[in-house]
Amino acid sequence: MKKIQMVDLGGQYQDIKEQVNASISQIMETSAFVNGPEVHAFQKELEDYLGVKHVIPCANGTDALQIAMMGLGLKPGDEVITADFTFAATVEVIALLQLTPVLVDVDMDTFNINVDAVKNAITPKTKAIVPVHLFGQCANMDAILELAKEHNLFVIEDNAQAIGAQYLSKTGEKYMAGSMGHVGATSFFPSKNLGCYGDGGAIFTNDDALAHTIRGIVNHGMYERYHHDVVGVNSRLDSIQAAVLRAKLPRLDAYCEARRTAARKYSEALKDQKHVIVPVTVNDCEDICDTCDCHVFHQYTLRITNGKRDGLVKYLNENDIPCGVYYPIPLHRQKAYLDDRYNEADFPVTNQLVQEVISLPMHTELDDEQIAFITDKVIEFVNA
Numbered sequence: 001m002k003k004i005q006m007v008d009l010g011g012q013y014q015d016i017k018e019q020v021n022a023s024i025s026q027i028m029e030t031s032a033f034v035n036g037p038e039v040h041a042f043q044k045e046l047e048d049y050l051g052v053k054h055v056i057p058c059a060n061g062t063d064a065l066q067i068a069m070m071g072l073g074l075k076p077g078d079e080v081i082t083a084d085f086t087f088a089a090t091v092e093v094i095a096l097l098q099l100t101p102v103l104v105d106v107d108m109d110t111f112n113i114n115v116d117a118v119k120n121a122i123t124p125k126t127k128a129i130v131p132v133h134l135f136g137q138c139a140n141m142d143a144i145l146e147l148a149k150e151h152n153l154f155v156i157e158d159n160a161q162a163i164g165a166q167y168l169s170k171t172g173e174k175y176m177a178g179s180m181g182h183v184g185a186t187s188f189f190p191s192k193n194l195g196c197y198g199d200g201g202a203i204f205t206n207d208d209a210l211a212h213t214i215r216g217i218v219n220h221g222m223y224e225r226y227h228h229d230v231v232g233v234n235s236r237l238d239s240i241q242a243a244v245l246r247a248k249l250p251r252l253d254a255y256c257e258a259r260r261t262a263a264r265k266y267s268e269a270l271k272d273q274k275h276v277i278v279p280v281t282v283n284d285c286e287d288i289c290d291t292c293d294c295h296v297f298h299q300y301t302l303r304i305t306n307g308k309r310d311g312l313v314k315y316l317n318e319n320d321i322p323c324g325v326y327y328p329i330p331l332h333r334q335k336a337y338l339d340d341r342y343n344e345a346d347f348p349v350t351n352q353l354v355q356e357v358i359s360l361p362m363h364t365e366l367d368d369e370q371i372a373f374i375t376d377k378v379i380e381f382v383n384a
């Protein structure tokens, strides 16, 4: 059996090696390292893929979120509602901009932000909601967009984990993740579903004026050379990363399908286990997404309900099976984000999830033998 990896970037590289190496050599020859033709071409290709009017590439996903919030003109003291159960980058940028993060609980089945909790958290100071499409599946965007409209709030989609996912709206229409709010942000960190070979990120919007504002912000607040109209940042995607992303983008749907296939096999093997809850997909689709693209499985995350999660992590590691706990501590209990406003009783779901979740290896190169080995070990341990 091939050695099992949490993420297998090497295997994936073999497939695109010639194209990537040729593009990188070309960049070395032309010295167009920053803002070169590769970056512009990638920007256009991603706009087409997502069906959005504007993609603004930047240096990483955290910057993308920060710049989106700067572009919307959010001011210190404005309240921004986001999920308690996510990667820290989401709340970090809110705090950095001296906005007030308002963390709320999530749903037990999807791990995504709970709409009733969002509703209860809205105050006259609320300016934006940041739904995170966690682990590759969209948050409940119908309800979030409705709430936002009613209360005149911005919606900033944190799409770092769900690029390529689709959302089936109750109108029957399908939308690409990241294209539904006022602005979307994503990351091209190597381990993400569309990853480059360093850091990278992008911001998406259909709003021409906002796109213009953001293009200035990423470039030191310059709209005309050496005229600095607003305080900006320096956040660029480099040409080498763009070349890698251009090789991968045409394969993204196939990558997502490979992840879904692995997820289906995992769930098939584990779905009837008493102490294991397999991931739930909310769109109206067959089983685990046989027929649609609603979940792109950035992570394949189980809940272990008999208190043996930590033991299982250890057992899998002893058997050379890497795994992860995303996330082990709720953000409202992280030292950096402690606040008297928070009440433990408001986070029952997150507080439970941090004790139950475990993510199994998930990437495009998993084979049947590996999946069978992994699921056998899970079953063996949770029932012992």
Ligand SMILES: *Cc1c(COP(=O)(O)O)cnc(C)c1O
Residues within 6 Å of the ligand: 060, 061, 062, 063, 086, 087, 089, 090, 132, 158, 160, 161, 186, 187, 188, 189, 199, 200, 201
């Ligand atoms: C990875 C990630 C980010 C940050 O992306 P970077 O490119 O690492 O800065 C933000 N939000 C979520 C949910 C992520 O998973």
